[in-house]
Amino acid sequence: xxxxxxxxxxxxxxxxxxxxxxxxxxxxxxxxxxxxxxLDETRxxxxxxxxxxxxxxxxxxxxxxxxxxxxxxxxNHPEFVDAMVGSGIANTTFVPIDPRSQGKKLKFMLEFxxxxxxxxxxxxxxxxxxxxxxxxxxxxxWVIGDEALSKDLDVARPMxxxxxxxxxxxxxxxxxxxxxxxxxxxxxxxxxGDPKAIIGPYQRFGNIAALGPAFGLxxxxxxxxxxxxxxxxxxxxxxxxxxxxxxxxxFSRKFTKSRLWDITREYGCTQFNLLGGMTTAIYSEPxxxxxxxxxxxxxxxxxxxxxxxxxxxxxxxxxxxxxxGMAEGGVSMNPPDTGPIGSMGKPPESLVAKIFDENDxxxxxxVTGELVFQNADGSCPPITYYKNSEKSDSMKKNGWFxxxxxxxxxxxxxxxxxxxxxxxxxxxxDFVNPGFVQKxxxxxxNVDDVFVYGVKPxxxxxxxxxxxxxxxxxxxLDPQDLFKHCRDRLEGNFVPSYLQxxxxxxxxxxxxxxxxxxxxxxxxxxxxxxxxxx
Numbered sequence: 089x090x091x092x093x094x095x096x097x098x099x100x101x102x103x104x105x106x107x108x109x110x111x112x113x114x115x116x117x118x119x120x121x122x123x124x125x126x127l128d129e130t131r132x133x134x135x136x137x138x139x140x141x142x143x144x145x146x147x148x149x150x151x152x153x154x155x156x157x158x159x160x161x162x163x164n165h166p167e168f169v170d171a172m173v174g175s176g177i178a179n180t181t182f183v184p185i186d187p188r189s190q191g192k193k194l195k196f197m198l199e200f201x202x203x204x205x206x207x208x209x210x211x212x213x214x215x216x217x218x219x220x221x222x223x224x225x226x227x228x229x230w231v232i233g234d235e236a237l238s239k240d241l242d243v244a245r246p247m248x249x250x251x252x253x254x255x256x257x258x259x260x261x262x263x264x265x266x267x268x269x270x271x272x273x274x275x276x277x278x279x280x281g282d283p284k285a286i287i288g289p290y291q292r293f294g295n296i297a298a299l300g301p302a303f304g305l306x307x308x309x310x311x312x313x314x315x316x317x318x319x320x321x322x323x324x325x326x327x328x329x330x331x332x333x334x335x336x337x338x339f340s341r342k343f344t345k346s347r348l349w350d351i352t353r354e355y356g357c358t359q360f361n362l363l364g365g366m367t368t369a370i371y372s373e374p375x376x377x378x379x380x381x382x383x384x385x386x387x388x389x390x391x392x393x394x395x396x397x398x399x400x401x402x403x404x405x406x407x408x409x410x411x412x413g414m415a416e417g418g419v420s421m422n423p424p425d426t427g428p429i430g431s432m433g434k435p436p437e438s439l440v441a442k443i444f445d446e447n448d449x450x451x452x453x454x455v456t457g458e459l460v461f462q463n464a465d466g467s468c469p470p471i472t473y474y475k476n477s478e479k480s481d482s483m484k485k486n487g488w489f490x491x492x493x494x495x496x497x498x499x500x501x502x503x504x505x506x507x508x509x510x511x512x513x514x515x516x517x518d519f520v521n522p523g524f525v526q527k528x529x530x531x532x533x534n535v536d537d538v539f540v541y542g543v544k545p546x547x548x549x550x551x552x553x554x555x556x557x558x559x560x561x562x563x564x565l566d567p568q569d570l571f572k573h574c575r576d577r578l579e580g581n582f583v584p585s586y587l588q589x590x591x592x593x594x595x596x597x598x599x600x601x602x603x604x605x606x607x608x609x610x611x612x613x614x615x616x617x618x619x620x621x622x
Contacts, residue, residue: 099140099177102136105133115136117166117338124347139174142170142174144175154180155269159183159206160184162212164339164341179269182272183201183275186596187211203225205228226243231247270287288415304423310337310358312338313338314343315366316342316597360384361390368393368523374533380402382404386408386424390410391432393527418435431504441460442459442488448488451496453499456494525555532573541558556617587619588609
């Protein structure tokens, strides 16, 4: 039983496969080159184990003790996973940080989690270099990529140097022993304030990694993700399931909607993950004759807009497996041909899900309330925010895990997502579904990306918002033509009050649009905001 528990832990997973099939290729990392070509790097289980050993040895030589923390601030490089494995062998705790982070937010995350070191790629190094004089606790920096960029930093060392060192002989024992030990600290997106650090134990990684068969995956599948490994979706679902099942997994250096299908064809990918905002962005790409000519059979989607669900499946020749999950906990699943279109599913047998009103009374079917979870045995799923016991306790109020997501059930118990608590767009008395608006705007031929959100209304009515569609043009876009496009296809209250033209929509590592930055641009750049001329 003890050995079975350890097999849920990342370093033991890798060690097991490396012992049985060291030459089995498990990971490919793809970058789109300057001429549009694909440049890739791979890892076998043997290479992951040997590099993990090298990283663990370097961590120990750097003075890192059990549970000491270091950051991984990089795009999807193979060294990212090398560092994860090495951290487990040394029993340190790694802190994934979006490589686009900078300034006060980056300083806060590194100081708050008391990181002693940073594994970083050369694209993110400039942001860290600017802060290093203020970060006295950072003792070492290992740089992935161009070694010349770090030569003048006393604390810096090329990651290539660490990975070219001899493999420890005899092998270092795996210091992490208990699945409940801290594996990592995952930051929330921080869209409404300072991000919170979720303490992620090894067993959380292992439990999600074991869901592969429940998602309908087999050892013959080839998984793909363009999401950042600093985010729970790519790391726990794609990476975890791939390593657990012995599959081949493909990761883009960063998300590319324009080359997505080319990558799946090149590497034979049969499954990939999507989050809601990505779905709309992919769907808004101009249609091509070969859209359905791809090897993908299954998309595991979190937030597939019901309005485009069937169209997405038909256009790209695949099936949608809808699911819901939070980095903190709570899961529901809607396999193809099982639940209704638009439903995010039902929880697995190990969980119970209910919809509570503000007084913790269970809501009847069709009535929106907060989605809460409890283990089937009546216990509350564990959740701990680092240095924030008040928030941790509030998420476990009365023995139920509180998601903060407003949902409803139908008469058969299928769950439906309505909105994030506090984020609903109520306009002229109606609740506006951003997904419907985004779907119609995404189908305009001159729209490359779209995100719909709400701002304080001109009417001043309490609890209401005006609707803003932030749009990235494709070619020449006439705002009035887009207003007409919306007017022809949407209910009156769903037509945006404003169109906001942007070069790009700011997003988190999980490709989630960052509303607060859109609001800031809305207020500071009025020349980019358009109203309908009627």
